[in-house]
Amino acid sequence: MWKEIALKRYPIRSKTGIPSQQLIEKFRPYLYVVPALAFFTLFFFYPIAYMVYLSFYDWSLLDLSAMKWVGLENFQALFTDNDFYQVLSNTFIFTVFTVALGMGIAFFLALWLNQRAKIYGVVQAAIFTPHIISLVSIAMLWMWLMDPQYGLLNAILEWFGLPAYSWLADTKSALASLVLVSVWKVVGYNTLVFIAGLQSIPKYLYEAAALDRSPAWKTLWKITIPMLSPTLFFLLIINTISSFQVFDTIYVMTQGGPVNSTNMLVFYIYEQGMDFYNGGIASAASVVLLLLVALLTLFHFLVLSRKVHYR
Amino acid sequence: MKGGSSLNRLATSPLKIIERILLILVSLIFVFPFLWMMLTAFKTLPEVFRFPPTLLPEVWDFSNFLKAWESGPFLKYLLNSFIVAVGVLILQFLTAVPAAYAFARYRFPGRNLLFGITLIALMIPPQVIFLPIYVQMSGWGLVNTLWSLILPYGASAFGIFLLRQSFMQVPDEVIEAARLDQASEWKIIWKIMVPIAKPVLVTFGLFSFIYHWNDYFWPLIMTNSDTVRTLPIGISMLKASEGSQVWNVIMAGNMILVFPILIIFFFAQRHIIRAFIYQSK
Numbered sequence: 001m002w003k004e005i006a007l008k009r010y011p012i013r014s015k016t017g018i019p020s021q022q023l024i025e026k027f028r029p030y031l032y033v034v035p036a037l038a039f040f041t042l043f044f045f046y047p048i049a050y051m052v053y054l055s056f057y058d059w060s061l062l063d064l065s066a067m068k069w070v071g072l073e074n075f076q077a078l079f080t081d082n083d084f085y086q087v088l089s090n091t092f093i094f095t096v097f098t099v100a101l102g103m104g105i106a107f108f109l110a111l112w113l114n115q116r117a118k119i120y121g122v123v124q125a126a127i128f129t130p131h132i133i134s135l136v137s138i139a140m141l142w143m144w145l146m147d148p149q150y151g152l153l154n155a156i157l158e159w160f161g162l163p164a165y166s167w168l169a170d171t172k173s174a175l176a177s178l179v180l181v182s183v184w185k186v187v188g189y190n191t192l193v194f195i196a197g198l199q200s201i202p203k204y205l206y207e208a209a210a211l212d213r214s215p216a217w218k219t220l221w222k223i224t225i226p227m228l229s230p231t232l233f234f235l236l237i238i239n240t241i242s243s244f245q246v247f248d249t250i251y252v253m254t255q256g257g258p259v260n261s262t263n264m265l266v267f268y269i270y271e272q273g274m275d276f277y278n279g280g281i282a283s284a285a286s287v288v289l290l291l292l293v294a295l296l297t298l299f300h301f302l303v304l305s306r307k308v309h310y311r
Numbered sequence: 312m313k314g315g316s317s318l319n320r321l322a323t324s325p326l327k328i329i330e331r332i333l334l335i336l337v338s339l340i341f342v343f344p345f346l347w348m349m350l351t352a353f354k355t356l357p358e359v360f361r362f363p364p365t366l367l368p369e370v371w372d373f374s375n376f377l378k379a380w381e382s383g384p385f386l387k388y389l390l391n392s393f394i395v396a397v398g399v400l401i402l403q404f405l406t407a408v409p410a411a412y413a414f415a416r417y418r419f420p421g422r423n424l425l426f427g428i429t430l431i432a433l434m435i436p437p438q439v440i441f442l443p444i445y446v447q448m449s450g451w452g453l454v455n456t457l458w459s460l461i462l463p464y465g466a467s468a469f470g471i472f473l474l475r476q477s478f479m480q481v482p483d484e485v486i487e488a489a490r491l492d493q494a495s496e497w498k499i500i501w502k503i504m505v506p507i508a509k510p511v512l513v514t515f516g517l518f519s520f521i522y523h524w525n526d527y528f529w530p531l532i533m534t535n536s537d538t539v540r541t542l543p544i545g546i547s548m549l550k551a552s553e554g555s556q557v558w559n560v561i562m563a564g565n566m567i568l569v570f571p572i573l574i575i576f577f578f579a580q581r582h583i584i585r586a587f588i589y590q591s592k
Binding site: 028029030031032033035036037038039040042043044045046047048050051054061064109119120122123124125126127128129130131132133134135136137140141142144145147149150152155158159184187188189192193196241242245247248251252266269270273274279282283286289290293294297300301 | 331334337338340341342344345347348351359360361362363364405406407409410412413414417419422425428429430431432434435436438439440442443444445446447449450462463464465466468471496521524525526527528531532543546547550556558561562565568569572573576580583584587588
């Protein structure tokens with residue numbers, strides 16, 4: 001198809017017969033992609049390289065002209081810092097719970113809400129609402145809901161005769177509270193992606209299963225879940241990457257506290273770089289985060305390109 | 312699928328009623344907090360500090376909105392938010408359309424490589440690389456300007472991806488006919504392809520606008536004075552300026568940020584949902 005288009009185009013274009021015109025034609029596609037690629041280079045690829053470079057220097061935002069080469073010292077400092085291990089472990093726990101709960105709940109909601117009647121469409125829109133609202137507002141709203149003295153959540157607990165919960169105030173509950181907010185925000189998105197996936201499964205598979213009198217759980221296990229595996233995989237990657245970079249809720253709700261119990265990677269990088277002026281440590285931690293995200297992305301592309309889709 | 316009569320019978324069966332109740336409960340879990348935000352915004356401070364709380368305000372207090380609005384230069388924040396969201400959108404539109412056209416309609420050496428590069432940019436979030444960009448911006452003297460909020464988002468990998476799909480579906484005949492009419496490639500892009508891709512452009516526009524309207528992280532990093540702050544930053548400062556527990560004013564301030572999006576969502580649900588879940592396909 002491409003050849004045909006190209007062949008058809010050149011005779012028309014060469015009407016002027018000027019060689020430079022043909023040269024323009026040859027470079028035209030490059031001219032068209034250059035503006036976009038210029039932005040990607042300037043604000044994506046160059047910063048990545050620059051970040052790796054910066055991670056080998058001792059520097060601070062206070063005085064950018066005074067950079068000192070320190071080799072791998074930043075990484076050494078990072079990996080001997082107990083706070084950093086706490087940060088990694090918080091990020092890991094937060095990610096595991098957010099992704100597992102966010103996807104698990106969404107999966108069952110999707111099986112339930114994937115129906116034609118209008119009311120299901122309304123419910124789908126309702127559960128999607130938090131996804132399009134600014135995280136800063138969601139963070140402040142949930143701080144109010146979780147207010148230990150006057151918050152709605154403790155009022156509801158009391159109404160059921162349950163004791164008040166400490167939410168963000170306690171090291172034991174703060175991380176769980178942040179997970180709750182993230183799950184609440186992401187469930188609607190995950191559900192709708194699942195529903196889109198469910199609707200792309202060919203109907204005849206279910207008809208065949210019905211003819212075989214396959215029990216519902218078996219249809220779910222043998223047809224729905226395997227056919228949904230690309231969607232499951234996509235959500236797993238997307239949710240994991242976005243959990244790694246959680247920041248807004250931490251910054252607004254806990255500032256990493258109490259006692260570092262909610263300090264996670266991006267917040268750590270922010271604090272080191274912008275508040276403590278440890279540019280080197282911050283860029284080294286950024287490189288660690290980049291590697292984690294890059295590994296996931298690579299994994300994503302590899303699996304996608306091999307199409308391990310049970311098809 | 313089923314006949315009308317059986318549907319009616321189902322609708323009144325006890326199981327169906329229980330399901331309806333559960334549906335409403337699930338919806339409330341996700342929508343009621345926003346309603347609570349609104350109700351709190353109308354309460355007086357003594358009523359906010361009542362436990363157990365009242366559902367509806369006893370006295371509807373409209374002054375909280377004024378207090379929130381006057382706690383900082385909110386008109387300026389609003390304007391900045393708007394300039395940034397629209398500026399980003401225009402820039403992304405101008406860079407994505409030609410790039411998507413080239414990726415969709417030309418065959419040239421390096422095409423797959425360059426498109427692959429674009430896809431990588433789709434996967435790495437800005438939170439990962441904010442530090443070097445901040446250093447770059449400060450080197451150019453652009454920190455604390457609106458440029459530092461607009462330029463880094465000048466090209467959208469998602470936009471290019473979306474438009475490319477849509478350009479690929481345009482039948483060859485349409486373009487052939489235009490070429491026979493001696494239309495230039497440039498004209499074909501803007502006069503034929505873009506109008507055809509309008510639904511996708513709307514979809515992408517909604518996504519991009521909402522993303523940048525809501526964005527908190529980037530302006531937090533790049534700005535430190537009121538002249539360039541955007542609405543989410545202004546809102547987050549309410550806790551400091553009004554007192555961390557003056558929830559009625561804080562919630563009123565948040566309504567300024569949330570309400571426009573809720574209104575857009577109410578009227579363009581399908582478009583917005585499609586825009587946000589498109590990446591999954």
